[in-house]
Amino acid sequence: MDYRAAGVDIDAASRVVDRVRDLARQTFTPGVLSDIGSFGGLFQPEWSRHRQPVLVASADGVGTKLKVAFLAGRHDTVGVDLVSHCVNDVLVQGARPLFFLDYLATGRLAPDVSTAVVQGLARGCVENGCALLGGETAEMPGFYAAGEYDLAGFIVGIVDRGSLIDGSGIAPGDRLIGLPSSGLHTNGFSLARRIVFETLGLGVDTPVDELGGRIGDELLRPHRSYLRPVSRLLESSPGLVKGLAHITGGGLTDNVPRVLPSGAAARIVRDWHVPPVFGFLQRAGSVPEDEMYRTFNMGIGMVVVVAPGSVAAARALLAAAGEPGAVPIGTVVEGDRQVVYAQESAP
Amino acid sequence: MDYRAAGVDIDAASRVVDRVRDLARQTFTPGVLSDIGSFGGLFQPEWSRHRQPVLVASADGVGTKLKVAFLAGRHDTVGVDLVSHCVNDVLVQGARPLFFLDYLATGRLAPDVSTAVVQGLARGCVENGCALLGGETAEMPGFYAAGEYDLAGFIVGIVDRGSLIDGSGIAPGDRLIGLPSSGLHTNGFSLARRIVFETLGLGVDTPVDELGGRIGDELLRPHRSYLRPVSRLLESSPGLVKGLAHITGGGLTDNVPRVLPSGAAARIVRDWHVPPVFGFLQRAGSVPEDEMYRTFNMGIGMVVVVAPGSVAAARALLAAAGEPGAVPIGTVVEGDRQVVYAQESAP
Numbered sequence: 001m002d003y004r005a006a007g008v009d010i011d012a013a014s015r016v017v018d019r020v021r022d023l024a025r026q027t028f029t030p031g032v033l034s035d036i037g038s039f040g041g042l043f044q045p046e047w048s049r050h051r052q053p054v055l056v057a058s059a060d061g062v063g064t065k066l067k068v069a070f071l072a073g074r075h076d077t078v079g080v081d082l083v084s085h086c087v088n089d090v091l092v093q094g095a096r097p098l099f100f101l102d103y104l105a106t107g108r109l110a111p112d113v114s115t116a117v118v119q120g121l122a123r124g125c126v127e128n129g130c131a132l133l134g135g136e137t138a139e140m141p142g143f144y145a146a147g148e149y150d151l152a153g154f155i156v157g158i159v160d161r162g163s164l165i166d167g168s169g170i171a172p173g174d175r176l177i178g179l180p181s182s183g184l185h186t187n188g189f190s191l192a193r194r195i196v197f198e199t200l201g202l203g204v205d206t207p208v209d210e211l212g213g214r215i216g217d218e219l220l221r222p223h224r225s226y227l228r229p230v231s232r233l234l235e236s237s238p239g240l241v242k243g244l245a246h247i248t249g250g251g252l253t254d255n256v257p258r259v260l261p262s263g264a265a266a267r268i269v270r271d272w273h274v275p276p277v278f279g280f281l282q283r284a285g286s287v288p289e290d291e292m293y294r295t296f297n298m299g300i301g302m303v304v305v306v307a308p309g310s311v312a313a314a315r316a317l318l319a320a321a322g323e324p325g326a327v328p329i330g331t332v333v334e335g336d337r338q339v340v341y342a343q344e345s346a347p
Numbered sequence: 348m349d350y351r352a353a354g355v356d357i358d359a360a361s362r363v364v365d366r367v368r369d370l371a372r373q374t375f376t377p378g379v380l381s382d383i384g385s386f387g388g389l390f391q392p393e394w395s396r397h398r399q400p401v402l403v404a405s406a407d408g409v410g411t412k413l414k415v416a417f418l419a420g421r422h423d424t425v426g427v428d429l430v431s432h433c434v435n436d437v438l439v440q441g442a443r444p445l446f447f448l449d450y451l452a453t454g455r456l457a458p459d460v461s462t463a464v465v466q467g468l469a470r471g472c473v474e475n476g477c478a479l480l481g482g483e484t485a486e487m488p489g490f491y492a493a494g495e496y497d498l499a500g501f502i503v504g505i506v507d508r509g510s511l512i513d514g515s516g517i518a519p520g521d522r523l524i525g526l527p528s529s530g531l532h533t534n535g536f537s538l539a540r541r542i543v544f545e546t547l548g549l550g551v552d553t554p555v556d557e558l559g560g561r562i563g564d565e566l567l568r569p570h571r572s573y574l575r576p577v578s579r580l581l582e583s584s585p586g587l588v589k590g591l592a593h594i595t596g597g598g599l600t601d602n603v604p605r606v607l608p609s610g611a612a613a614r615i616v617r618d619w620h621v622p623p624v625f626g627f628l629q630r631a632g633s634v635p636e637d638e639m640y641r642t643f644n645m646g647i648g649m650v651v652v653v654a655p656g657s658v659a660a661a662r663a664l665l666a667a668a669g670e671p672g673a674v675p676i677g678t679v680v681e682g683d684r685q686v687v688y689a690q691e692s693a694p
Contacts, residue, residue: 033401033508039593039605040403040437044508053394054380055402056387059448059483059501067489090387101406103450103499136499138408141537143497150490152450152483154406154501161380161391190488246386258386 009109009139016114016137023118027125027132031098034133041133043099045158052161056095060085061152063249064189065219070148071197072204072216075113078151079120080127081186084225085248086155087128088302091230092244092259094165095157097128102135106149109139117151128227130155163234167243167259167305170332174242175311176256176266178329179229179318181301183221183277187249188295192219195285210276218277226302229323233304236317243305253294256303257337265335269342272327274299293341300329356456356486363461363484370465374472374479378445381480388480390446392505399508403442407432408499410596411536412566417495418544419551419563422460425498426467427474428533431572432595433502434475435649438577439591439606441512442504444475449482453496456486464498475574477502510581514590514606514652517679521589522658523603523613525676526576526665528648530568530624534596535643539566542632557623565624573649576670580651583664590652600641603650604684612682616689619674621646640688647676 021035034042047053062078062085069078079102087097102121104114114137125132144150184192196202196215204216211218226246234241243259256266270293278299282292292298304326306314311328318326333340368382380389394400409425409432416425426449434444449468451461461484472479491497531539543549543562551563558565573593581588590606603613617640625646629639639645651673653661658675665673680687 033511038513039439040405040442040502040504042440042511043402043404044399045402047394047400052391055390055392055445055503057390057446057448057480057501057503058387059450059481061450061452061483061485061487063485064487064490092386093389095387098402099404101404101501103406103408103501105408105497105499133404134406136406136408138410138499139537140408140411140497142414143411143491143495148490150452150487150497152452152485152499154404154448154450155387156402156404156503157387164380164389166385190486 012109012111013137013139016109016111019115020118023122024132027122029129029131032131032133041099041101043131043133045098050158050160053158054161054164056090056093056157056159057155058086058089059152059154060089061150063186064193065186066151067193068189068204068216068219072220074220075116076120077220077222079117080124080222082151082153083121083124083128083130084223085186086153087130087225087227088246090155090157091227092165092246093159094163094234095159096231097130097155097157099131099133099156100125101133101154103152104135104149105138105140105144107141107144107146128225165241165244168261170243170261170264170305172264172332172334173308174305174332175308175328176268176330177304177306177311177314177326178272178300179226179302179304179323180325181297181299182224183218183275185223185297185301187297191285191295192281195281200284208280210280224301229318229321230302232321233314233317237313240306240310240314241304242307245303247297247301247303251294251296251298252300253339256339259305260337262337263334264332265337266330266339267333267342268330268339272299272329305332359456359458360484360486363456363458366462367465370469371479374469376476376478379478379480388446388448390478390480392445397505397507400505401508401511403437403440403504403506404502405433405436406499406501407436408497410533411540412533413498414540415536415551415563415566419567421567422463423467424567424569426464427471427569429498429500430468430471430475430477431570432533433500434477434572434574435593437502437504438574439512439593440506441510441581442506443578444477444502444504446478446480446503447472448480448501450499451482451496452485452487452491454488454491454493475572512588512591515608517590517608517611517652519611519679519681520655521652521679522655522675523615523677524651524653524658524661524673525619525647526573526649526651526670527672528644528646529571530565530622532570532644532648538642539628542628547631555627557627571648576665576668577649579668580661580664584660587653587657587661588651589654592650594644594648594650598641598643599645599647600686603686606652607684609684610681611679612684613677613686614680614689615677615686619646619676652679
């Protein structure tokens with residue numbers, strides 16, 4: 001009996017490592033000192049650019065959006081999802097990404113699938129100026145169903161301690177600006193899949209008129225990275241941004257409070273354009289409104305908190321940075337770190 | 348329909364976050380600036396201690412050793428495995444760990460299981476002076492069998508560029524010193540499980556005389572961290588260590604070459620004491636000798652490469668650091684970055 005008979009093929013794994021190495025090299029920034037395949041990835045940031053450099057790290061998964069990728073047989077977008085998610089999670093504290101590592105686990109390694117996944121990761125890394133510094137590809141017989149895998153990512157970013165954004169200066173009267181999402185991003189997929197594939201019985205290739213295309217394409221649309229517009233905003237006008245919230249699992253309801261100091265709450269006025277996919281899911285699944293806002297991003301992937309007098313400047317800077325769709329979505333009020341929704345514009 | 352009906356319980360998840368927060372706080376070192384629950388974990392190393400600080404990062408999983416934990420219903424050791432594995436992977440480049448993040452994915456969140464896993468992670472982090480800075484706990488209905496989960500880890504360490512260990516100075520004539528493993532560590536479990544649970548039909552609670560206890564306890568014995576003895580060696584005598592290899596998947600056969608420069612090979616003399624579990628698995632599974640050395644660590648968890656005149660000093664320093672079992676296992680010879688095994692001591 002040997003290891004291959006037990007379901008692990010070290011030779012196949014090392015062929016995948018070769019492909020991964022080529023893809024990863026395309027993402028290497030000047031800070032990378034090592035090649036893929038060393039025990040640890042080596043990275044030397046440009047320390048001199050920072051007075052008091054602070055590292056910001058985050059771990060994330062793609063969640064059950066992966067199941068849609070399995071159904072569609074499309075594996076080159078989930079990597080973009082994951083990198084964008086991670087980049088946004090460090091961006092909200094003011095950090096720019098330095099490097100990313102992935103964990104890809106599967107029952108039996110399918111080299112083409114692994115390569116497609118890493119292609120997506122590499123594309124996401126290149127788009128965000130972030131090095132794909134390493135990772136682990138694990139073949140775990142008996143863990144994952146045939147053709148399935150799990151994918152997690154780890155990111156490290158850097159920010160000067162003086163430029164850290166933690167929301168502590170947010171006060172009643174401040175305004176919330178929402179940046180549009182590209183769709184579901186990577187949250188709410190257990191509910192969305194149940195509605196789409198069980199309740200409605202659709203297939204990934206089923207066209208849905210009101211969505212202007214196939215449901216699978218809509219669901220798989222990659223998570224946006226807000227690095228470019230938000231970092232432009234942070235650089236153009238230091239101090240303007242008082243807080244940033246990435247709208248992930250828990251929606252606006254749970255994520256906006258994460259950056260509010262005690263004594264503050266958010267009053268969100270639901271009058272922005274909600275993309276059709278959310279209404280489609282809500283009606284088809286008879287999902288209560290509150291549940292929608294606690295499960296999905298509802299068209300807002302990032303919230304920027306600014307002083308009332310800075311709204312116009314922030315929107316102009318964002319528009320100049322290629323983000324014309326930033327919209328006012330509410331106000332900071334007195335309260336206990338919660339979100340209160342209002343349907344009307346007037347307070 | 349709501350998110351809980353779709354299999355995701357955000358309230359249960361937030362209760363787990365509370366427990367995780369308490370455990371993680373016990374690991375916090377002075378560099379930690381954030382609490383668990385922020386979008387990214389914040390860490391400020393003591394930069395002034397380094398001239399040219401380089402970050403060393405690694406991602407790893409526990410592999411199918413998790414299946415043994417599932418069978419035994421014991422979830423508080425796999426976290427120690429994972430942290431030790433990660434610590435060793437950055438240690439071999441000369442780095443000390445700064446912080447660790449985990450990714451824990453399961454079908455349906457069992458708060459007691461998650462807590463036990465994080466207890467193990469926290470214990471591993473405390474033992475290695477490494478902060479558990481954050482992580483992701485993902486509930487993914489339909490991904491994992493009931494009662495199962497996957498666990499991955501991500502570590503960042505730091506080393507001065509001048510103290511980086513990359514094996515480039517290794518030359519023929521250098522000696523290999525092996526540090527004892529505690530058992531299988533986290534590699535070869537797909538083969539070991541097949542032999543133990545399928546070929547032999549044992550249960551985790553079956554006592555095995557030659558192993559002095561239950562097979563499950565033997566298999567679950569945690570992966571050792573070599574941080575204490577190896578960092579003592581690095582600090583006591585800078586320049587003495589020419590290379591370090593962590594013996595993980597691929598065994599001595601595949602891992603020793605990772606630190607050899609071109610033109611060098613390793614001649615390993617198999618006359619150290621191999622712990623009984625390896626002979627037990629080899630006989631029961633009729634596993635060829637070469638396959639054993641390419642699958643399991645065979646009792647050697649870390650290899651230290653030193654100049655021929657430094658062997659005695661290195662062993663004395665290791666013994667003084669609580670590592671009395673370090674043994675000479677071979678010599679660097681001319682060759683093409685491979686391992687050649689010999690049974691006899693004389694070259």
